[in-house]
Amino acid sequence: MLADIGYVTVIAAFAVAVYAVAVSIYGNWKNDWRWVESARNASIAILGLVVLACVLLVTALLQGDFSIDYVWRVSSREMPTYLKVTALWGGQAGSLLFWNMILAVFTATAMAHKWHNEHERYLLPHALAVATVTQVFFLGLTAFVENPFTQLAFTPADGNGLNPLLRHPGMIIHPPMLYLGFTGLTIPYAFAMAALITGKLDEGWIRITRRWTLAGWLFLSLGLILGGRWAYDVLGWGGYWDWDPVENASLMPWLAGTAFLHSVMIQEKRNMFKMWNMFLIILTYCLMIYGTFIVRSGVISSVHSFAQSAVGPLFFGFISLMFVFSAYWLIRRRDELASENRLDSLLSREAAFLFNNFVILAILGATFWGTNLPIVSELVTGEKITVGSPFYEQVNGPLFAVLLLLMGVAPLTMWYRTSTQRLGIMMRWPALAALVFVAILFFLGIGTWGSLLGLWIVTFAAIITLLEFWRGTAARMRSKNEPVWVAYANLLARNRRRYGGYWIHVGVIVMAFGIIGTEFFQQEIQINLNRGESVELGDYRMTFNGVRQYAGPDDLIITEASADLYHNERYVRTLYPRTEFYTRSGQPMSIPAARSTIGEDFYVLLILWEQTSSASAVFRIYLNPLINWVWAGGFIFVLGTMIAAWPDPVDNTVAAASVRRRRPSLAAGD
């Protein structure tokens, strides 16, 4: 009963979406706003239907209705309630439905925007159509190819249960974050295409979608960071990122989004580089759908080999359509997009942003190349190859270093031009201080040339960015006579974008420290210990006490080792690395135990394929310096984004004023 309603609901949502697209295009063509209004209402209807479908599916999951194929696949009787809810995105069909819901929420919300401006209203039908076309595709997949409400011929007594690896907090929140990010970025794309099609190429579309861009980008960043954290905590290989095609699929839109976020600042400030901005947001969206394509179609071998279904070819059709559609309009409008202004100086902030675009695109290009290389190789040489971390580290490493350097220097640049003299003065002391720091490390015998160079760059960037806060605060203290903290608070409050942005940079710098620490200074040891034996790594000593086995919740058998940790011969704590075995699915996992400090992690794993008994066990131990800077940096990063995104009443008045000012110079196409 429930399944039937759900099944029909999804199909109905698809039908309404098709209607919405048709009607918004028609209404725009006939210049009849009523049709466009109808389309807008339809987007709300879609929202209602898809939410209903999700609610129904979650209900089925909670009730344990195993007659539904999807419920059987991802749920089971003894799963805790919260897992039954999160099983909504635990499998292909459910995750697609969930994606659709988020997209529907965003589309309806974005289109409900109040259109103050006659001028901007022209964008609505096209933006609605483009966003809804995306919705049509994903709803089509959900309705006709991967319908989560498909029923089995019989009702099994119990379900399979959620994959054990998905039963951890990190994994619960990581996919939703990614979906929020991807769908959030669809909105600016829709408006960008609307701007291209209507020819309203000024920064109206950017202004409308700025918060969407920031929010989407934030969620994507969160998704990436959480994914890394989850990998580190649960997957037990001592790392957090390994350039797997699926990881790259999320990273690449993020890179393009980062370039876009920066680049639009030039357009807003000086009305330049419109072509870049269009190109970048289109690139972000295209990379996003390309990413979901390679993940779900199995074209590039990764963990996710989906069984051959119609998903692959349908996806291919969709991305072909969107690539061609985007390319066509971008090229058609390129003359109008050409900017009138010029670059006054190579040392200006505009130039810095341009260089930023370039370096990010270089990283993006290299990553894209590496991700697709297995296909290219098979096509050209007939041999399959693997493109693993060593490739990306060698190719992207230097590029990231340049990017960080740029990030450090950029705050010192000014719009229009910066005098070389001034720039030199501002850079001098930070560069020297960083050099002193690195020289100390060098003389202490710490680090290789590569890591020392990286550390110099990151320290340099850190000093400059922190100085920016100081200068701003000092200026306020002087001019407004405010005490330090008040001055600082006001500085942030009055200039959220700038100083929020600087906080984001601080976050990146802190993460960079962490990444350099773990990449260059990690130590690893694998050893078989008998009970009572110890192993030493760094300043630590670990003694193996023994093993116990017990049953856990669900159908879990846990084999837990106990080991005492000593730092400089003083007892710190006892660590309990364990292996978990879900008897039903027969999948074993090794869950590490770690002792975390600011300086490093002492991270212990039981080796899955070796015997673990009270007499002897095989451990792998990692000493990960500065790893927690990665997570701390991520946290700062998120805070910074929230500061930058906080609504500012000043924004709207300035925006309205700038629109009034710019009206006479509207681009052709009216």
Place this chain on the structure above:
Amino acid sequence: MEIHGEEKGRFLFNLSANLRAILRESPRHFLKLLILPLALLWVSGQAHAQQPVGAVTDNEVNEVARDIYCPVCENVPLDVCPTQACADWRTIIRQQLAEGQTKEEIIDYFAVRYGEQIRSAPPRYGIFWFFWLIPVLGVGLAAIFFGRYVWQLQKRPSTSKPPGVTAVAKEDYLAQVEKELGKK
């Protein structure tokens, strides 16, 4: 590539090495794990309690295994792969290290038998060199074109006036900041 009858994973999420290997578990390893509870009853020591002096350590094996990818599983290096097949290959690495082979030689040995896909990065001979060269050349060429583009942008006649930026000294910079803080 797997034993028949095993379901392929169908998940979207960002999974890593262990999951890949685990999803590709062979039935033989499944049986081995069922024996784990029994293993606890063992009183006598394991076969490999102590490693004799001069024997190849796990670390040395991992050093090589890290850069060899499992021929069967998707994107899993041999140092984290839990399957029986991978254990066999690690044994081979151990034997070869004991015989004095270098890491390069061992990797080449695997490549001849199982294909270039076992290398952790594209090989660096023959046509494969291009796979490395192209991104490097690509970035280089792009840099050149970008440089030209930026240069030409800079040479265009000026159409807008900068807002009186002549500040050089630190104090003037602060004045600038204050001005910018005053307006938005």
Place this chain on the structure above:
Amino acid sequence: MSEITHQEKVIDGQRSTTRWDAILIWGGVLALLAILGWGLLQTFNSPPTDVAPGFEMRFYDGYHWDEKAVAHLDDMQGQIVVLNFWASWCVECRLEADLLEQAWRDYRDRGVVFVGIAYVDTEQHANQYLEEFGITFPNAPDLRTAISRQYKITGVPETFFIDRDGRIVRHIIGPVQPAVLTSLLDSMLAN
């Protein structure tokens, strides 16, 4: 970007006809779609069903065919070939090992060749496996996974039955059943 071509147009005073930026973008898009499309097609490729792809075999010591250490599938034309993919780490393969060896002994004088291809295996373990089951028919390693990729196998064991003209008559996934094996060979011999 378009700024350059725009600039050139203004300075030269004449309209430039080659729009490099457009060519670049379209070229990129089409090339990418072509590569992805080809990749997608690859995932749909099903195992060969007609002409058996030819390949070279370098037999394990003691498991040569016709006294030859190296042979090509074409050399076996005129005989019926039972091509069996297996691995020492494959549990299901063990279920058919005895059967295959027995059938080899029964049919070898009637113009049937059994060839075992060890998929992603190590010499040592492969030889141990062969000895364990007393296998005597020719066996070769799947060097560089070339043969298994040609035959697009999705796992082990898989067996291909190739007739005298080099055509694939049957493709069995999973362990071979005794009744199926004998009836199939008999009918192939009768033709």
